[in-house]
Amino acid sequence: MNAAPRKTTAPATAKDREATKRRLIEAVGRVLARQGFQAVGVNTVAREAGVDKVLIYRYFDGLPGLVAAFAREGSFWPDLDELCGGDHQAFLALPFAERMSLAVRNYLRAVRSRPLTREILAWRFLEKNDLTDALDTARAEAGAAILALAGQGVDRTDVDLPALHVVLGAAINHLAVRQDREPVFAGLPLDDPATWERVEAMLDRMVRAVLGE
Amino acid sequence: MNAAPRKTTAPATAKDREATKRRLIEAVGRVLARQGFQAVGVNTVAREAGVDKVLIYRYFDGLPGLVAAFAREGSFWPDLDELCGGDHQAFLALPFAERMSLAVRNYLRAVRSRPLTREILAWRFLEKNDLTDALDTARAEAGAAILALAGQGVDRTDVDLPALHVVLGAAINHLAVRQDREPVFAGLPLDDPATWERVEAMLDRMVRAVLGE
DNA sequence: CTTGATAGTCACCAGACAGTGACATTGTCA
DNA sequence: TGACAATGTCACTGTCTGGTGACTATCAAG
Numbered sequence: 423m424n425a426a427p428r429k430t431t432a433p434a435t436a437k438d439r440e441a442t443k444r445r446l447i448e449a450v451g452r453v454l455a456r457q458g459f460q461a462v463g464v465n466t467v468a469r470e471a472g473v474d475k476v477l478i479y480r481y482f483d484g485l486p487g488l489v490a491a492f493a494r495e496g497s498f499w500p501d502l503d504e505l506c507g508g509d510h511q512a513f514l515a516l517p518f519a520e521r522m523s524l525a526v527r528n529y530l531r532a533v534r535s536r537p538l539t540r541e542i543l544a545w546r547f548l549e550k551n552d553l554t555d556a557l558d559t560a561r562a563e564a565g566a567a568i569l570a571l572a573g574q575g576v577d578r579t580d581v582d583l584p585a586l587h588v589v590l591g592a593a594i595n596h597l598a599v600r601q602d603r604e605p606v607f608a609g610l611p612l613d614d615p616a617t618w619e620r621v622e623a624m625l626d627r628m629v630r631a632v633l634g635e
Numbered sequence: 636m637n638a639a640p641r642k643t644t645a646p647a648t649a650k651d652r653e654a655t656k657r658r659l660i661e662a663v664g665r666v667l668a669r670q671g672f673q674a675v676g677v678n679t680v681a682r683e684a685g686v687d688k689v690l691i692y693r694y695f696d697g698l699p700g701l702v703a704a705f706a707r708e709g710s711f712w713p714d715l716d717e718l719c720g721g722d723h724q725a726f727l728a729l730p731f732a733e734r735m736s737l738a739v740r741n742y743l744r745a746v747r748s749r750p751l752t753r754e755i756l757a758w759r760f761l762e763k764n765d766l767t768d769a770l771d772t773a774r775a776e777a778g779a780a781i782l783a784l785a786g787q788g789v790d791r792t793d794v795d796l797p798a799l800h801v802v803l804g805a806a807i808n809h810l811a812v813r814q815d816r817e818p819v820f821a822g823l824p825l826d827d828p829a830t831w832e833r834v835e836a837m838l839d840r841m842v843r844a845v846l847g848e
Numbered sequence: 849c850t851t852g853a854t855a856g857t858c859a860c861c862a863g864a865c866a867g868t869g870a871c872a873t874t875g876t877c878a
Numbered sequence: 879t880g881a882c883a884a885t886g887t888c889a890c891t892g893t894c895t896g897g898t899g900a901c902t903a904t905c906a907a908g
Contacts, residue, residue, distance in 0.1 A: 438855085439854085439855065442855080442856085458761075460762075463894095463895070463896075464895080464896055464897080465894075465895065465896075466895095473856085474856065474857060474858080475896085475897085476856085476857085476858095476897085476898080476899095477855085477856070479897075479898085480855090480856095484896095484897095485896085544760070544761045545761075546816075546817070547757070547760065547761065547812065547813065547816060548757045548758075548760065548761050548812070548816060549673075549816075558817075565821060566822070569821070569822075582833050582836065582837055584821065584822055584823050584833075585823070585833040585834055585836065585837035586837055587821045587822075588810070588820055588821045588823050588830075588834060588837075589806045589810075589834060589837050589838060589841065590806070591820070591821050592805070592806040592807075592809035592810045592813070592820065593802045593803070593805040593806035593809065594805075595809055596805035596806065596808055596809035597801070597802075597805045599760065599761075600760070600805070603759075603760060603761060603762075604759070604771075607801055607804070607805065608778055608782070608797065608800045608801045608804050609779070609782075609797055609800075610797050610798070610801050617801075620795050620797075620798040621798055621801060621802060623795065623798065624795055624798035624799055624801075624802050624845075625802060627845055628802065628841050628844070628845055631841070631844035631845050632837075632840055632841055632844050651885085652884080652885065652886095655885080655886085676864090676865070676866080677865080677866060677867080678864075678865065678866080679864095679865095686886085687886065687887060687888080688866085688867085689867085689868080689886085689887085689888095690885085690886070692866095692867075692868085693885090693886095697866095697867095698866090
């Protein structure tokens with residue numbers, strides 16, 4: 423795209439357009455992390471980047487475009503390696519219940535360890551608009567991939583696996599997002615690591631119980 | 636409080652203050668239901684009520700006070716009767732797993748049938764402020780009561796019941812709120828009644844499996 | 849040097865917001 | 879009747895928002 427500051431063609435890079443674009447994209451992340459998605463607006467992001475807001479329109483055709491670029495940039499969602507523990511072969515060698523249990527635990531930990539991901543999750547959760555649409559594609563793909571891998575070579579007609587995925591995913595998403603907002607849920611302190619060990623144990627127990635140990 | 640438009644004392648009710656308060660409180664509900672909590676502001680609510688916004692400050696000492704009054708008004712959370720199916724005695728006569736399963740299903744249905752409750756749930760979810768604080772007390776009480784009733788006379792040291800409640804409650808809350816925003820979750824259409832039957836069945840299965848049938 | 853394109857700045861617009869002070873209207877009591 | 883308090887209306891402030899048009903500064907090519 424660029425990287426040709428000299429000679430023929432490439433009339434851009436007068437004052438480094440790409441650097442400015444990067445500053446804007448990074449500013450989105452900082453605002454999102456520090457002030458939450460409510461604060462993600464043209465004015466705030468531009469101020470954070472130390473750049474004029476009009477450049478958001480010129481370079482990204484508006485805030486949704488900038489957010490889309492931001493979404494393309496970062497690794498907000500766990501990839502397959504992370505979810506299956508790094509080794510696909512070893513993962514596939516496990517019994518099905520074991521596989522599911524591991525993937526669930528890794529998904530929980532992955533979401534919990536990504537503040538920006540939790541913020542995006544909450545965002546998408548309650549605002550359906552141009553901005554959040556941009557962030558959703560990557561997640562949908564990641565989700566589908568892990569389900570496909572976990573269920574690979576398995577034929578369990580006795581269990582409604584999609585329904586199981588929905589319930590587990592919903593519980594994890596809710597708790598992860600909730601952790602940032604309200605530290606107590608149904609009497610348990612979500613800011614206490616011990617609580618999360620109990621939740622992990624419970625998820626594990628549920629998966630095994632439903633899948634028949 | 637009022638109901639004494641004539642004679643001694645009660646210097647108010649010149650132009651019916653109570654009626655105006657009621658109009659404001661009802662306007663909160665309408666705005667919340669129609670436009671979501673993002674729209675709940677002094678200007679919008681006053682406009683909806685057909686009343687000047689200054690009265691919100693005079694009568695409720697600001698928007699948080701009005702929202703608190705609104706929260707006190709409506710029945711947003713299911714009560715014990717609804718959760719246990721109407722008959723406490725019959726409920727308590729059931730085996731524990733049966734009791735839990737029933738309460739979980741009734742809670743899911745209760746939340747799903749209350750659009751305003753779902754909106755409040757989402758609101759509280761992502762905005763922690765004076766407004767949402769007012770809405771939370773009632774919910775916490777309702778939650779604690781049902782857990783107490785379901786666990787009455789039961790001593791299951793083999794299961795981490797609070798963790799189970801947390802996971803189930805989180806899943807239900809997430810799905811109920813999600814239904815309004817994004818109709819598809821993990822591949823299942825949340826606007827299809829058949830999906831909810833599958834979710835109910837899965838929750839039931841999980842409860843029974845974990846509690847040992 | 850001139851031309852032209854691009855990068856970046858600045859000032860402004862209209863609309864929504866929360867909040868406040870001054871005013872008019874109405875009813876009750878003395 | 880007059881005094882007073884309460885109800886309700888109106889106009890206004892200042893601040894934020896998203897968005898746009900006009901400007902300057904810089905660079906490359908002819």
